[in-house]
Amino acid sequence: MEIRYATNPEQTKTYDTEKLRDEYLIERLFVPGELKMVYSHVDRYIIGGVIPKGNTLQLEAGKKEIGADYFLERREIGIINVGSAGVVTVDGQEYVLETKDCLYVGLGNEEVTFTSEDANSPARFYFISVPAHKQYETVKLSISEATPTHLGDISGSNERTIYKYIHPDGIQSSQLVMGMTLLKPNNMWNTMPCHTHERRSEVYFYFDMPEDGTVFHFMGQPNETRHLVVRNEQAVISPSWSIHSGVGTNNYTFIWAMAGENQSFNDMDMIEMKELK
Template identity: 45%
Template sequence: MLTTTTLHAVSQAETRAMDTQALRDSFHIGGLFAPGEARLHYTHYDRMIVGGVVPDGADIVLDEVRECGTPSILDRREMGVLNIGETARVSAGGETHELARGDVLYLGRGSGPVTFGTGGRFYLVSAPAHRSFPAKLIKIGEAGQVKMGAPETANDRTIYQFIHPDVMESCQLVMGYTMFHGGSVWNTMPAHLHDRRMEAYLYFDLDPANRIFHFMGEPQETRHLVMQNEEAVVSPPWSIHCGCGTGSYTFCWAMAGDNVDYKDVEMVAMEDLR
């Protein structure tokens, strides 16, 4: 079963006037992972698609998605797939890939229908592509690793870069995830902006009793969303994005836009936050 929801782009001016429910309707994505279903969210931020696929006793094939306007979803798109479930297979373009938990698979433009195998719990992101690149399965040991932060500032973490220029070539999709160490819970503070790229987050590995406070909005007009385990959020290019959990967690980040330079950011000074 496939369901697709559309998230339209929202401006800074509109966001300033939003209450909690309006913020959640515009940026929060819940209920991504339903047994036996593929649930996609087609966003108007760089036309990124965010989705969850959970095969339950039978494979799920992702092919035509009406919102894309093409016979098959990857006719003019590329895709990144993260498995947060048990080891399972993903097939596309005549190839079958076995994804363990934490593996990321890249599928290039023109790969055709994508078949997701039982046992997996798949998070996917997709963006328009102007070129075709070969499929690539990236294990965590093959990912780029950047260590940042410190225990003293509660942000000791490792950033794992999977679909990233230092690891492989893609059109515009950049994807990876960040893991925290030793009780650290703060991500990306001081905050930053990257006006040339949007970003989507999936928060996972969070105890169901805990919550994450995801901060967004303009630096002088910040807002927050309270997130549960395995929920996602869309971050517009004009918005800050940082977060803090009441317990340990991992989050998958994915970006699309003008370039794939991970360091193309504008830092926001702590004293400028409101």
């Protein structure tokens, strides 16, 4: 498990491109036949990717990193499949996830495993785990069952559909909030005008991008912005003090996840365009 420590905005002002990427960008989460994880001290996220390829992979605790006997002893997890069909088994109960389906697994479940239905076309499970203080039931929500919210317009190049999976009015959780945004063809901007939320951090995971596609993800304080060049199936850790917005060379999809002081989706500090530097 890779460890990332938290940083502050004064440090970030001094970073060159390589250092900025080392701190905030997760370049490779998916390796065939492996389960990869990054532990961030920003709200203690564990960000992971799983490709079972003819094998079964188990979610295991890092004794040194989380000091637990099993992974979900004091944690909860949200899982979204971004590949072909696969199965997540939770303490003996199987859940089949098609592409873009979501599974929430609560605190106290001891054994979580991942398999693909077809090793030649494997599942690609993306997950976010955060500490939990209360147990909630395990719930699967397929994209066909989720309620879409349509926002934006073509004139702003941000026509998009948002699916909220884990949130106060959907799948219940201790503190995790998680969903997915799909940009329509010929639309490239997300979360602009931008915002911060000092009470919560966020992780963005970009996918459904062509091989030569790129997203320029903007971060930093509103008056001291930076950018990260992001490619398919890469993730960005966004601290509470940072904006989080992006524009792509093509339309794309991204999974967002939040944790921190509250679960209110609308708890945002909006930034006027004229304030950006």
